Amino acid sequence: MTVNRGHGSGGFWWWLMQRVTGILLFPVLLLHYVATHLQTSHFVEYDKIAARVATPTWKFLNIAFLTIVLFHGLYGLWNVLLDYLSKKPALRAVLFSLIVTIGLALYVLGLVTIIPFSA
Amino acid sequence: MERQFRIYRYNPEVSPTPSFKTYTVDVQPAWTVLDALNAIKWDQDGSLTFRRSCRHGICGSCGMKINGKNGLACEIQVESLKGVITVEPLHGFRILRDLVTDMDGFFAHIEAVKPWLIAGTPPTDGERLQSPEDRKQLDGLYECILCGACTSACPSYWVNDDFLGPAALLKAARYVMDTRDEGFAERVDVLDSRNGLWRCHTIFNCVEACPKSLNPTEAIVKLRQKLTALKI
Ligand code: FES
Numbered sequence: 269m270t271v272n273r274g275h276g277s278g279g280f281w282w283w284l285m286q287r288v289t290g291i292l293l294f295p296v297l298l299l300h301y302v303a304t305h306l307q308t309s310h311f312v313e314y315d316k317i318a319a320r321v322a323t324p325t326w327k328f329l330n331i332a333f334l335t336i337v338l339f340h341g342l343y344g345l346w347n348v349l350l351d352y353l354s355k356k357p358a359l360r361a362v363l364f365s366l367i368v369t370i371g372l373a374l375y376v377l378g379l380v381t382i383i384p385f386s387a
Numbered sequence: 388m389e390r391q392f393r394i395y396r397y398n399p400e401v402s403p404t405p406s407f408k409t410y411t412v413d414v415q416p417a418w419t420v421l422d423a424l425n426a427i428k429w430d431q432d433g434s435l436t437f438r439r440s441c442r443h444g445i446c447g448s449c450g451m452k453i454n455g456k457n458g459l460a461c462e463i464q465v466e467s468l469k470g471v472i473t474v475e476p477l478h479g480f481r482i483l484r485d486l487v488t489d490m491d492g493f494f495a496h497i498e499a500v501k502p503w504l505i506a507g508t509p510p511t512d513g514e515r516l517q518s519p520e521d522r523k524q525l526d527g528l529y530e531c532i533l534c535g536a537c538t539s540a541c542p543s544y545w546v547n548d549d550f551l552g553p554a555a556l557l558k559a560a561r562y563v564m565d566t567r568d569e570g571f572a573e574r575v576d577v578l579d580s581r582n583g584l585w586r587c588h589t590i591f592n593c594v595e596a597c598p599k600s601l602n603p604t605e606a607i608v609k610l611r612q613k614l615t616a617l618k619i
Contacts (some may be wrong), residue, residue, distance in 0.1 A: 278579050278580070278581075279579060279580070279581060279583065279584070279585035280579050280585075280614055280615075280618055281618075282585070283584075283585050283611075284615065284618075347585075347588075350581065350586070351543055351546045351547050351550075351586065352546055352547065354547045354549040354550075354581070354582055355549065
C-alpha cells in the first residue's frame with residue numbers, strides 16, 4: 269500500500285499566507301465598508317469619490333485590499349478544489365493554471381482601474 | 388427484553404448490492420451492541436461478519452456506525468439506544484463484507500507518519516525517563532486505539548482518501564509532542580505534503596466521533612504550530 273503524499277508540493281507557506289490575508293482582510297474590509305457604504309456625510313458623487321481614491325493613502329489601501337481579497341478568495345477556492353483532485357494530476361495542473369490566470373487578470377484589471385486616478 | 392437490530396449486509400460473492408436485514412434479539416441487562424451481534428452470529432445467522440477482539444474498548448477492532456454515530460460496538464450499551472438499532476460499517480472505507488471494512492489505507496497512513504520514537508542518542512539508563520510535566524503533554528494523544536472512527540467521520544477523508552486523516556495526524560502529534568523524540572524534521576516531509584496537515588478543514592467531526600474522547604483537531608493545530616515554529 270503506497271501513500272500518495274503529493275511530494276514536493278508542501279503547503280505551509282500557502283496556508284500561512286491564507287491565515288495572514290484572513291487576518292488582514294478584517295480591518296481592510298471594515299475600512300472599505302465604512303468608507304464606501306456607511307458614508308453619510310455627503311451624497312455619493314463621482315468627483316468626490318475620485319478625489320478620495322486619488323490620494324496616496326487610499327491608493328495604497330485599495331491596492332492592498334485588491335491583493336488580499338484576490339489571494340484569500342482564490343486560494344480558498346483552490347483549497348476546496350484540492351480535496352477532489354488528489355488522484356487527478358492533469359486536471360489539477362489545468363485548474364491551477366486557470367486560477368492563477370484569472371487571479372492575475374483580475375489583479376491587472378484592478379491595478380489599471382486604481383492607479384490612473386489623479387488629484 | 389426484545390430489541391430489533393437493523394444490520395447492513397453485504398457479500399459481494401452473493402450479491403453486488405448491499406441490503407439491510409432486521410434481527411430480533413432477546414437482550415440481557417447490561418449487554419453491549421457487540422453482545423447482541425455475537426448473539427445474532429451464534430444463534431441466528433452465522434454468516435454475519437464483523438471484527439472484534441478484546442470486548443473492552445482496547446483493541447479498536449469493533450469500530451462501526453451505530454444509529455448513525457461512529458463508536459465501538461463493545462462499549463455502547465444497548466439500553467442507551469432508542470428504537471430499532473441500525474448497525475452499519477464505518478463510512479469512508481471500502482466495505483469488504485457486512486460490517487468489515489478495508490483498513491489497509493488507514494494503517495498505511497499511520498505508518499507514513501513514523502509512529503515510533505525517533506531519538507538521536509541511545510538511552511542512558513536503559514529507559515528514556517521523562518518528567519511528569521513532559522509526560523503530561525502526551526495526555527489526549529497516546530490513548531488512541533486506532534479504531535478508525537475519527538478518520539471515517541472526516542468529510543475531507545470521504546472525498547480524498549489520500550488525506551492522512553485525523554487518526555494518523557493524532558498519532559504523529561503523539562510522537563512530535565514527546566520531549567524525548569527528535570524526529571520532527573523526518574516527519575515534516577509527510578506532514579507538510581499536499582495530503583498532509585493542510586487537508587484538514589477543522590470540521591471537528593473527528594472530535595465528535597472519537598470513542599475515547601480524544602481531540603484530533605487540537606492535535607492537528609499543535610502540529611501546525613510546531614511546523615510554523617520550525618519554518619519561521
Ligand atoms: S472489541 Fe476491542 S475495542 Fe471493541
